[in-house]
Amino acid sequence: MAKPHLLYTKPTEAQGTYKQPARNPGNQPEDKPEPNYGPMQDDFRKYLSAFQAARMHRHQARSLQVPAHLDYIRITFFDVFDNAGFEARYRDKFGLVAVQVDHFGRRVLFAIQSESRFRTFLHTLQAFVDTISPWGDLSNPDRDILFIKEFELLTTVDILPNIDEPSDVLLSLVEKQLEINTSFVEIQRALFSYLDSQSIDYESIPENNTIQLWNVALEQLRELADNFDILYSVYPNSLGLVSPGRFGTATRSFGFTANLPPDNAPIIGVIDTGISDQTPLADLIINSQENDPYDLTGTNSRVDNWDKTWGHGTGVAGIAAFGEKLYPAARGAIQADAWLLSIKVLDDRVSRVSDRAIRKAIMRAYHELGVRIFTLTISERIKNDNETVSALAYMLDVLACECDLDILICIASGNMRREIIDLNTNTCLPYPNHFIHADNNIHVPAESMNNLTVGATANNLNPTLQVAGLANDVSFPAVFTTKCHVDFDTSGLTQNQRNKQFGKPDILYYGGDHERNGEKQVTGISVLTPKIGQYWMKETGTSYATPFVANLAARILSAYPKLSMQTVKALIINSASLPRLDNTFAALPKSLLNRVLGKGTPDASKCLSSTDHQVTIILEDSIVPEHIGTYTLKFPGYLQKSGRATGLLAFHATLCFKFRPIQHRQSTYCPVHIAFGIFKNKPLDEINGKGMGPIRDEKTKEVIEKGYKLREPWSQDPYYRGKLLCNTQKVSFVVGKKDILNEDFTFKVAVNSKLNKLLTAAQKAAYATTVEFSLVIRIEERPYKNQYIGSLYNGLKVENDLQVLTTLDADLEAEAESEL
Structure with a gap:
């Protein structure tokens, strides 16, 4: 029976300065030969x-x-x-x-x-x-x-790649360090004068240290790169949509009407091509009819005429508002989960809007309308292997942290740019071996770390579908989904400098699939279209997986409106599970699969509620870098009566926090480390600095067969210089009854923080401030012979004095309280 999640409200039990345990450097050669220079x-x-x-x-x-x-x-x-x-x-x-x-x-x-x-x-x-x-x-x-x-x-x-002309481009500027500030300012002033004299349309964006140019000739770009010595790169700068072919499905009507959500329901900001009000979404769109500040194109945010026929933002918005309720077929009156704000940034009749305009629109939506959830399903170029963070992704990361916005942007990872795979002609590598190509890397700005990046599975939510398309199972990654551009296998980093937690996309969700001939009339997912007489069409893409996640975030906020958006992000990732891949993936290295799958596909029911035997505990707190703190977690005594000796409890724990990034510094982009561990019932001094092993059930064969990971002491280790730090971490493991009894039904949750070792003294001083974090711990009791003997939910609540999260569903909360 569904119950509200529980909130851990006690302060840290013990605090101190975090001490990193020493590492064994391994055997070193006694005599080093004379170097040959x-x-x-x-x-x-x-x-x-x-x-x-x-x-x-x-x-x-x-x-x-x-x-x-x-x-x-x-x-x-x-x-x-x-x-x-x-x-x-x-x-x-x-x-x-x-x-x-x-x-x-x-x-x-x-x-x-x-x-x-x-x-x-x-x-x-x-x-x-x-x-x-x-x-x-x-x-x-x-x-x-x-x-x-x-x-x-x-x-x-080096500065100027091959660019078609005339083009919209992005000039990336070098970091304006104090020592070169005078020269930088003089050159920048001269650059602006040149652009004015050439009548080049431009906008300077100091927030991400770039200048955007529109309709500039290649010869002018060469002159800029030759003469103005504050440029370090020039990139094409066009937002775009990638969809390899479209196929409509004729219907007589939309088939449904919208029941409006409550007035205080979340608003989802749809950063896209507009949302058509000639659809059942009309009454959900909160944009004004005139003088709309969220129409950044001047073409009406309530009109979606992308590609003149099929639209894009409308399909995204329909899924964002209703989620899975539209499937397998939308009929009758359907309850909407959220209101919609159309932030129109793309129209095929106008030029690309500036990053600064997008930034202002997001800030306005947050401050004036309270919008905390956004979808961004349009993208720029494909990221090169091991490339640094783009200016747009940096700007979005800054928005989430430095500007003090409690927001979450659900970003599509982008669709592959290679031709659809034809297994009959075998014109290119067959699925899933095509993922090896750099053409299938994520697109800018999907690498944003403070936000949530979404790839796609092959599921199209048609339960009667017999043809799975190119994927052998609907839970497998879709052929078009894209992988993380960071490839540790080619990075030159040592094993100790790699970070298994680092990667994008974060999760996958339903996006449909392609058939063997490249079409998607059967395996595509149905989306709303503003095309007259069309109503619905079969589509595929991470663009349509992403709004499902935004809808899920909206439902979480409706149930628990006081949660931070980093907690919402942690809940979604925590509920995700990886598919059990078949032997078609056998030839692909595990590291590549991790870059494709992320943390897997979320489970909406686990995001939204707990049960008697699967309990989600939320801990929202803060920590100062270079410190460590512990929290006590007690378990109910009835567990000793369970007939199950091994693997009695399964733990799934996820940590998320947002940070103020450092631009132009790949190795210190995330300057703050926070990690967690679940330890034996020991005092802080025994946990801190000694690398004490965690709770684990490592001899259980069943654990290995189920695929549970055996825990390392900490979710992330910042010891080695040059390691890319990650602000999203997830671990899963199981413990047996003996471990619980030996520790007197008590474990310790520890959280530590350090600053990146590569920071300068000035940077360390700037970042030595309190950092908020969200830790979600989902604990699942595993029955003995399918029999439970108590309520883990009630036991954990009473033993730890946990608070039942306030929800808008009064009956659900009252029911949970009455059972205690």
Whole structure:
């Protein structure tokens, strides 16, 4: 029987300074051979020559009168560049100021701030190259340059890729560091003057350190890249939709009407192509008819004429409002779960709107209308393998944290850009081997870490479907869904620097599938369309998986309106489970599957309510970096009577928090680490710093067969420098009755926090502030011979003095209270 979730309200039992346990470095060779620097000398000789030639060519190519100039050297190191230890040294010693870090901290773009000190750098390199035998008479070789693998000048070719003209583009600017601020401001002022003189339409967006240009010619872009030395990259800048073919299903009418939700029901902001009011959604749309500030295209946010026929935002909005109630067929009056706000950012008759306009619309919707849930199902380009976070994703992450907005943006991961796979002709790799291609990476801005990214399964919610399409099962990932662009297997990171928690998409949801001939008339999912006489059409895409999740978030907020959106995110991810894949996936490495599947597909019932034997406990609290705290979790005594000895309780725990990101620094983009663990009933001193093993049932064969993960002490380990930190973590494990009895029916939940080890002293000072987090722990009692002997829900509530979450369903809450 459904019951409200429970809230842990007690403060931390014990607090202290977090101590990281020492790590065993492994066996080290006793005698290291003398290094052979000959190959490095040859490389440096080549790099020096190329650098000098490229610098001379760049200076000669400058054709405009610009009041200041900056040159940049891009250095790749053999290992992670330690910002905290080396950044000041490179600045003071060599006149180099770091303005961007990528390749997981191994590659740094430096601005040459002091020409005289930079000559010291060049002279040091030249002295090394000119030494007849390695180091010769140099008694004190400069160890800093031995850390360098390669270096090059940042040139126009690096800044400006192949771009069609005329184009809408995004100019990404270097980080405006204090040491180059004067030159930066002078160059930026000259850049704006040039754009004005050329009548180029542009908008500067300081919030993500970019400038957006519209309808600019390639020759003008070359002139910009040649002369204005604050640009480090130029990208095509077009929002778009990807749908490889559309097939309608003729119907006589929409077939349903909408029952309006309560006035205080959540509002979902649909950032898309508009929502047609010539559909049953009309009365759900809260946009004004005139002077609508959420129509960013000037084409009417209540009109959806994308591609002149089929629309896109309308289909997304229908799912967001009703979720699974529209399936398998919409009939009669259907209760809507949310109101709809159309934030129209795309129309095929106008240019792409600016990132700043999108930012302002989201902020306005939050502050003026209380909108906390958004869908973003349009995207930019495909992300390259191991690429840094895009400007748009950065802006969305900042919105969720720095601007103090308690919001959650459900972002579509994007659809593949390869041709639909034809198994009959085998024109390209068959499903699912096609996922290996970089063309199937997620799209900008799906890498946003403070928000929720959604991929798709093949399910189209037709229970009678006999043809599963390309996927052998509807629970499998859809052919078009996209994978995380971060590939640790090709990153060059050591095993200790990789993070198994890191990845996008976060989850998958229903998006339909393609048939073997590439069509989707049977296997596609039915969506609303504003096309006259069409009403419904068969479609596929992560665009339609995403609003299902927004609808689920709205239903959670309706039940528990006081929860933070990070808790809503944690509830959704916590309920997810991975599909049991068949042998068609056998050839794919597990690391690739993790990049495709995320945490799996959510279970709506587990998101929304607990039961007598499956209980969700929510802990919303905060922690200061470099600290640790513990919470006591007690279990009811009736468990000792259970006939089940092993695997008695299954735990699923998820942690989410939002952070203020650091732009241009891939290795420190997430500057704060928070992790959790569930431990034996020990005091804080025994948990802290000693790496004590967690509760685990590791000898149970059943555990392995069920696929439960055996817990490591902490959900995430920040010990090794250069490790990408993740703000979304999930673990699952089981414990046996013996573990419960040995610990006197009591476990300890511990949460620790640290700052990223690569932060500078100034950055550490800026981030040494309280961070809020949400921890969701779902505990499932597993019966003995299908028999339960008590209520885990009631027992946990009484033993821990847990609070029943306030819900809008008074009957549900009253029923839960009456049973205690």
